[in-house]
Amino acid sequence: MKQSLQLRTSQHLALTPQLQQSIRLLQLSTLELHQELEHLLSDNPLLERLDDPLDNSVRLLADGAIGSSAAPGEAAPEPGAQDAPPADAPSAETESGDGDSAPAESGADSDDWGEAARNKAPDDEDSRPQLEASAVTLREHLMEQMRLAVLGVRDRALVELMVDALDDNGYLTESLEEIFERMPPELELDLDELKTALSLLQSFDPVGVGARNASECLALQIRRMPGVPMVTRRMALKIVTDHLTWFAQREFNKLKKSLDCDDEDLREAQCVIRQCNPHPGAAFGSGASDYVVPDVIVRKSKNGWTVTLNNEVMPRLRVNSMYANLLKQGKGEGQMGAQLQEAKWLIKNMRQRFDTILRVAQAIVERQRNFFSHGAVAMRPLVLREIADTLGLHESTISRVTTQKYMLTPHGMFELKYFFGSHVATEAGGEASSTAIRALIVQLTGAEDPKNPLSDSKIADMLGEQGMVIARRTVAKYREALKIPPVTLRKCL
Numbered sequence: 001m002k003q004s005l006q007l008r009t010s011q012h013l014a015l016t017p018q019l020q021q022s023i024r025l026l027q028l029s030t031l032e033l034h035q036e037l038e039h040l041l042s043d044n045p046l047l048e049r050l051d052d053p054l055d056n057s058v059r060l061l062a063d064g065a066i067g068s069s070a071a072p073g074e075a076a077p078e079p080g081a082q083d084a085p086p087a088d089a090p091s092a093e094t095e096s097g098d099g100d101s102a103p104a105e106s107g108a109d110s111d112d113w114g115e116a117a118r119n120k121a122p123d124d125e126d127s128r129p130q131l132e133a134s135a136v137t138l139r140e141h142l143m144e145q146m147r148l149a150v151l152g153v154r155d156r157a158l159v160e161l162m163v164d165a166l167d168d169n170g171y172l173t174e175s176l177e178e179i180f181e182r183m184p185p186e187l188e189l190d191l192d193e194l195k196t197a198l199s200l201l202q203s204f205d206p207v208g209v210g211a212r213n214a215s216e217c218l219a220l221q222i223r224r225m226p227g228v229p230m231v232t233r234r235m236a237l238k239i240v241t242d243h244l245t246w247f248a249q250r251e252f253n254k255l256k257k258s259l260d261c262d263d264e265d266l267r268e269a270q271c272v273i274r275q276c277n278p279h280p281g282a283a284f285g286s287g288a289s290d291y292v293v294p295d296v297i298v299r300k301s302k303n304g305w306t307v308t309l310n311n312e313v314m315p316r317l318r319v320n321s322m323y324a325n326l327l328k329q330g331k332g333e334g335q336m337g338a339q340l341q342e343a344k345w346l347i348k349n350m351r352q353r354f355d356t357i358l359r360v361a362q363a364i365v366e367r368q369r370n371f372f373s374h375g376a377v378a379m380r381p382l383v384l385r386e387i388a389d390t391l392g393l394h395e396s397t398i399s400r401v402t403t404q405k406y407m408l409t410p411h412g413m414f415e416l417k418y419f420f421g422s423h424v425a426t427e428a429g430g431e432a433s434s435t436a437i438r439a440l441i442v443q444l445t446g447a448e449d450p451k452n453p454l455s456d457s458k459i460a461d462m463l464g465e466q467g468m469v470i471a472r473r474t475v476a477k478y479r480e481a482l483k484i485p486p487v488t489l490r491k492c493l
Helices: 017-027 030-043 113-118 138-149 153-164 176-181 191-202 214-223 230-242 244-248 252-259 263-274 321-328 335-367 369-374 384-391 395-402 434-446 456-465 472-481
Strands: 047-049 058-060 066-068 296-301 304-309 317-319 406-409 412-415 423-425 431-433
Touching (some): 017 030, 176 191, 296 335, 304 369, 317 321, 321 335, 335 369, 384 395
Antiparallel strands (some): 296 304
């Protein structure tokens, strides 16, 4: 092929670094935003945060005394220094970054708790911080009981072997035969010794620990439950050992026929079984709680519903005045100039992020006023395109804004995506929100007769009487999404 030079023009979309940062900040949640901000603050010395959460904290000194968080030798601010702007505007309260603002005052109005703590006597109870004790694990709880109940060294080793084989719920996941097979022959271990060790473990607290299945776990608890009549105890044990599947499926007619009892006897046995805990070791779990911080807050006012940003999650940023003045005087070039530009970009993008969240939240509240006044049953259908056309934004932008952003309302905390949903046609030619239909299903199942619960077909007919055309399989889909059991599992004696 013959080589040649050609000149061709074309157009393509290029995302500038500033636009990329703006998109990234918009899709982050509040907690992720603060983590990203801490990373940027550590990398850019020209960026300062005026609302550092550790400004008013105290620190523990080497001698055990409590000291302030200010670094030793830190100079106090000069009199007349300008305070940072208030934190109640919707622009994330960030300064433009021209470098003219002076550092915020920190020290004149600080609380005196740290000083008062240092003036206390060394023997005062409150002169030392109170540290939270670590949570006790299931293994530690069982090992402490073993040290008091088991004396022999060999027996302790076998019980500890059983404890190590438990899962988080307190169940023995391996069979005794499997444990016996993986033991070395030189121990001269007998299977009866393992059975004895398991019996010792099952006598420990919490009751039901060491069970090999749910049936055995419930039986262990029923045998040790005080104040239960002997007839009721025997019937409850018979149910959990032989007919637990029927009991879980609410097959009460089969249970009464097999046990030769009436409704009252079966009801008493059912009450005993319901007092048991099928997961005895779950109380010792160390699962960390996930906390949600609202981005916007909705309140009732004289003029209707008002939306405000949560000032507690809005970082207040500015450019370091000293470095900015050095750059103005021409004493800093190159990397510092680029960092100054990055700091200005971040401040602008942060302001734009919170302003966009506020605009989207206001548009949602404007269209869902009935929800805030009457609850979820009054939710109207809403799609991302409707909000995007109203605000002049793209649907992808609305999607980023409503993901992992939360709104605090008088009805509770909701993700912004909660207010968007599909619609179902009505007989009058209108539309009903799927969220409102779910709320109606919850109301109908909550008010049903426990002895004669509503089937999915009956719920669909009742919704049809209210003008909502909905199929039985749609009702089943919404019911499963709401984690409502089917009609057979909701039936009671």
